[in-house]
Amino acid sequence: MSTNLIDAGAIAAHNDTLLSQVGSDYAHLGEQLGRRGIDIERVRARVAAFGVAIPSWGVGTGGTRFARFPGQGEPRHVFDKLQDCAVIQQLARATPTVSLHIPWDRCTDWSELRQTASSHGLAFDAINSNTFSDQKDQAHSYKFGSLSHTDAATRAQAVAHNIDCIEIGRALGSKALTVWVGDGSNFPGQQHFRRAFDRYLDSAQQIYAALPGDWRMMLEHKICEPAFYSTVIQDWGSSFLAAQTLGPKAQCLVDLGHHAPNVNIELIVARLIAAGKLAGFHFNDSKYGDDDLDAGSVSPYRLFLVFNELVAAAHEGVAFDPAYMLDQSHNVTDPIESLMTSAVQVQRSFAQALLVDRAALDAAQDANDAMTATHLLKAAFQTDVTPLLQRVRLEAGGAIDPVAAYRASGYRQRVAVQRPAVAGGSGGIV
Amino acid sequence: MSTNLIDAGAIAAHNDTLLSQVGSDYAHLGEQLGRRGIDIERVRARVAAFGVAIPSWGVGTGGTRFARFPGQGEPRHVFDKLQDCAVIQQLARATPTVSLHIPWDRCTDWSELRQTASSHGLAFDAINSNTFSDQKDQAHSYKFGSLSHTDAATRAQAVAHNIDCIEIGRALGSKALTVWVGDGSNFPGQQHFRRAFDRYLDSAQQIYAALPGDWRMMLEHKICEPAFYSTVIQDWGSSFLAAQTLGPKAQCLVDLGHHAPNVNIELIVARLIAAGKLAGFHFNDSKYGDDDLDAGSVSPYRLFLVFNELVAAAHEGVAFDPAYMLDQSHNVTDPIESLMTSAVQVQRSFAQALLVDRAALDAAQDANDAMTATHLLKAAFQTDVTPLLQRVRLEAGGAIDPVAAYRASGYRQRVAVQRPAVAGGSGGIV
């Protein structure tokens, strides 16, 4: 293990100071849940088995079109990023995988990268292609689109890049390719809507054809940005149409920030589950647009309601296997702190959703007893599962309070010395 | 013809005063279009062949949950409504059909109704079922849903009502059933999303099975209202899923006011055209929600952009046949004036969309010349096609200025005497 990571003894010392209160809180929570007929140990086991992927781009400081304000000790390359991810996983124990972004994470030796990850106890989740920005020495520009570009050579370049990503993913043990394109238009008339969609489908089919048999292709929709009048895969309807055209390995990825105001996202999740097309999630939160704020930081109940759909479907035996990823932009916080906190928040929502009394809810729904139904959800959401989450971390070797332990470790100050600031920095944002 | 309708001599006199200026304006517009390579006569012929259906409920004064302020001389029953529709058609000549709403328009002799319509020169468009409000002596309440209700007997009642509507429609010469349900929920947890959707599909399949071979079933989606947390057919994605499940005769109806803020509706139209599932439109406008304002009264360019998609698809030989209906609620205007004005506004958008230089637009789109592309749309939209629309009305026997002619006719004052105000009134709102 890298000498930069957190000292296990320090974590243990940190935990020691909190052990007795966690014990007392956990015992009381167990008693409360017991009264409701819930075995806390079974809940704990399921929460312990839950993980959410870290986006490699998330460990750099993000920015807006107005400015980027770099943080200290930002990762310089994918190995630095992996190390930061390892710290997150060491302390919070909820993020066993990393999702890479190509070309941002390109390196010369994928096998070395895989080995390094493995030494950190990390594996690789879905790999993300990037055809929304131009790279140096790129033959064709994506200014006017990529998979849906009017120019065949540009489309071919974008297809080839995606296939390249699959190859990289195979080398790393990934099992999925996430495809998000910024294609769209800024003016009424700029783009022929139907033709652009057809070109997208044609390109996507070529990528799909290159997909290994046990892989998934995850299509990500977005209402706007960077295109500001229309986008090619603007909502789950278009995403579903595309996934259906492509075939069974293509599914729809839901990024919580990619919808119009007021849209009921948990309902979309339910529709995609029913249609067998839910690929998974990019978790984040937002108040105004695709703000990529920390998951659950603004609307924690909404995050819970999404998990309520997932837990309900699993409870009812629906066959589906969503991928969980964070996708955030950290402009004013230390990315490591944000990612640990967000992972715990996602875990919290999952844990709370497990507490819903499904039989009682079914009965209330059948009886159109809206008051009881909503009380049942609130009863789960209002339960403070903190001691359960603390205990899960504790058992897995993590820290009871990950942010406190992280701050105490001095990790950021250490890497700030080792990683001199680079002009431009590494803070790619998605 | 009913003696209540507008005196043809008065219309002619009205037209006489404006004839020379229409002639001059039309000639100059013809010259302008000629310079752009457009034959005004061909445009005029297409506009003359265009019609949009009047919703029978639109001729009564609408209201909000806070109050309804009745107007004068409101129609008391479907025969009064038909008469108002006939006035609209007589003056504006853009609304040859009427769309009924059952049970609001129930009568004892459908054959007489059809004959009366025919004597007014009117035919019947899609018939609308109503399972979002309870009728007197109804066995089961729709308080908690209709086609998706948890109770089988309630669902059966709603199915039977829809089949009844089909029967009425057959008697009247309709060729389509529009199904909009208010089903949904007001609280998180109240409704099991997937089961409610399944129940909806099951009910809809029974209706679909009763559909005559040459009919269409038009599914209308809506993001919210009267359900305020979730709806069963909340967006075009769910509508498409349902239509696809039902079969080729089922298609998706787009009501312009039924979407989340900011949503690009013309893009949805393009997607539905491409998927072969565009049923047609409920035209209206809105600033905040489903406000059912007069078509094009707030966002005329948006209405134009919708027609731009329709004209483009037709131009490219896509096979589709959208139904055009107005669906408005007139709270502060005389409904007859609003419906004439809205019909003309819809006609205007169609005419303007016909002026787009398709070949030049294709070239600009292929070249990613966004500026030229958007200029081409604006050039069409900025063209004042008023003289063309006036001429179309003139040729068809209508009034050059329908609202002025209507006001001069004293029709409203006349029917105000004949139609005493009834408590509750006829102002059903959708």
Add this chain to the structure above:
Amino acid sequence: MSTNLIDAGAIAAHNDTLLSQVGSDYAHLGEQLGRRGIDIERVRARVAAFGVAIPSWGVGTGGTRFARFPGQGEPRHVFDKLQDCAVIQQLARATPTVSLHIPWDRCTDWSELRQTASSHGLAFDAINSNTFSDQKDQAHSYKFGSLSHTDAATRAQAVAHNIDCIEIGRALGSKALTVWVGDGSNFPGQQHFRRAFDRYLDSAQQIYAALPGDWRMMLEHKICEPAFYSTVIQDWGSSFLAAQTLGPKAQCLVDLGHHAPNVNIELIVARLIAAGKLAGFHFNDSKYGDDDLDAGSVSPYRLFLVFNELVAAAHEGVAFDPAYMLDQSHNVTDPIESLMTSAVQVQRSFAQALLVDRAALDAAQDANDAMTATHLLKAAFQTDVTPLLQRVRLEAGGAIDPVAAYRASGYRQRVAVQRPAVAGGSGGIV
């Protein structure tokens, strides 16, 4: 006390079954809070002193413009409404006052009404005028506005009604008049924005002049509905301008559902506090528009953030005295259950806001430590204060679980017999 109210013995019996678990939970919560330096007894005392007013119109079933589905045993008049309010207060002990709506609550003997309320342990909060619907035999219609109407006689009538409301309020012991008008327009051009605002100000000044010295005039803004293109007091900016023009007794009332999508309401609350113009609240929740859903049922964290502003300002010694009212429309639940639940939810948010470590928050804010700051809020919000609220009710003679006790009481079934359904019903909605 009315014989219809809940039997005290039944409440006691209900409580007995839950006493021991409340005791255990409360003790553990006290221990947890103690660790955080919080004295649970002090929090409890403050929560016990907190109350939120019930809107008289809330005990009837609401509806939408599409339909109203009446409930059982709906109140027939203000005395029935008072009785339902008394039940709410008896069980939940968080709603010591009632807010009336004139003319819906008009009666022939205000003194008898006041005495009845008093016998139920209830007092009267702000009185609400209604100039957004027409009453029978009203001389001038509000179809085109009230306080801002173009016609002086209509404005005078609306002013007189408000002054009448003040008189009624004086008779009942109210200390505030809430003025919400539906005035606005549905079409661009319909209304002269500046003149309408001036007329509103002129009318409001006449009402203000009639205000007793110790009264407040609460101005309620709303972005839309029933007017759908513009409203006269459309946002807090216009409300503030009006309140400032009127004088110190005029302040701005915040209804949580009356804003544009995405708007940060807690920030508006902070601005109004700072400007000395916060009148108080109409609590409810919403997902799409002014849906008047149960407070905190969709966005509980937002409700907490509003209370966080209030508690912070009080903590810092800012002089202000907000009025708390519920304003909901209950379409699918028993209104008594919804109002009890909502009152408890509001109380919960207040209790949670009291748990925020203000000194630590100040320090984090000063240090721009966003992560710690937001953790501090979440720590308070995630605390399950249920046992504290249960204990508050218990001490005050209420029920530990108000909805369960209410259902067990059979109150609704009893009044269903006594109150035959009336056509039209009493379900006025605001």
Add this chain to the structure above:
Amino acid sequence: MSTNLIDAGAIAAHNDTLLSQVGSDYAHLGEQLGRRGIDIERVRARVAAFGVAIPSWGVGTGGTRFARFPGQGEPRHVFDKLQDCAVIQQLARATPTVSLHIPWDRCTDWSELRQTASSHGLAFDAINSNTFSDQKDQAHSYKFGSLSHTDAATRAQAVAHNIDCIEIGRALGSKALTVWVGDGSNFPGQQHFRRAFDRYLDSAQQIYAALPGDWRMMLEHKICEPAFYSTVIQDWGSSFLAAQTLGPKAQCLVDLGHHAPNVNIELIVARLIAAGKLAGFHFNDSKYGDDDLDAGSVSPYRLFLVFNELVAAAHEGVAFDPAYMLDQSHNVTDPIESLMTSAVQVQRSFAQALLVDRAALDAAQDANDAMTATHLLKAAFQTDVTPLLQRVRLEAGGAIDPVAAYRASGYRQRVAVQRPAVAGGSGGIV
């Protein structure tokens, strides 16, 4: 004049080919307007006197947080920018002033800059400060705010920068300072709302104190971005509070893209006019957020409605003097083409608003004749004033079709040679 600018002979030749059709169209428009009692020459004179400022940052290619795709021949410094502005003005004749942004436009010799501008026939409009991004060698970072920062030294630095901007503006002949800050927060709790506002006011007062007697300070509000949970001047209400606190020289600037979804911007304009606090505009358009699209490219009727308020107020003798500026980000078009087109679109809206029959509108509004009122606005908006705008340009020495003349000139190709692409480029975006 610089040899790079457009050849006057070429413009004349371009115009010659279109002269006769402009003559014919103008004559017919004059006839049409004459019928409506409007003297086309008077309208033309007012339009000819109208100008809108170009933002210096607008001539560079914009971008998003995802990528920036540079254009050809981008300006390298403020002198290049001025030259591009001169081309815009030479061809479109609607943009006699330029609005600078400091430090982006910093140069070593302001007197030379002013002289150069003058030689191009250009003057300087409001000067814009920038405290939303860090500059090299800046002592204090604006990562956590500027005028409202918790740290006094950072605030002092931001104040000093604004005062420096005033000095630069004086040297250039500006008469206004536009202050927009990105200050706000990304997390609930991060910022103390009231204290941050107080600090903002305190800083703004220091800047205000340094304002020359004949200057204005224009405060720009924005709902979000770059701060994503709250902003310090989030809406016109906060902007008004600040302007009122500062004094008569402080006013509120309205950027059309800075509002919540659905907000009625023309109504805000009316409120600010009435309150004597309308500073002016940043014109652009948007579909989803602050997309900075070309003015009127998505919602041309909305732009017209804004001008309708301005023309009405002027017509009624209200004393106010709004500043007109474009503020756009050109990501997919040649900025020169976009700015010419947008200036003409703004001019078009002004011209159309001049055509509204004010007396008839007053009468319709007084009579609550919504239909006539809205018809009057539509009659003005539907009038194709293109020939009038062409004639205005012609008389002023510009091009009848500015984009066509520009493309024919080869200007972009010429400067592409002279201005080698620089890494990072000059495409600052606001």
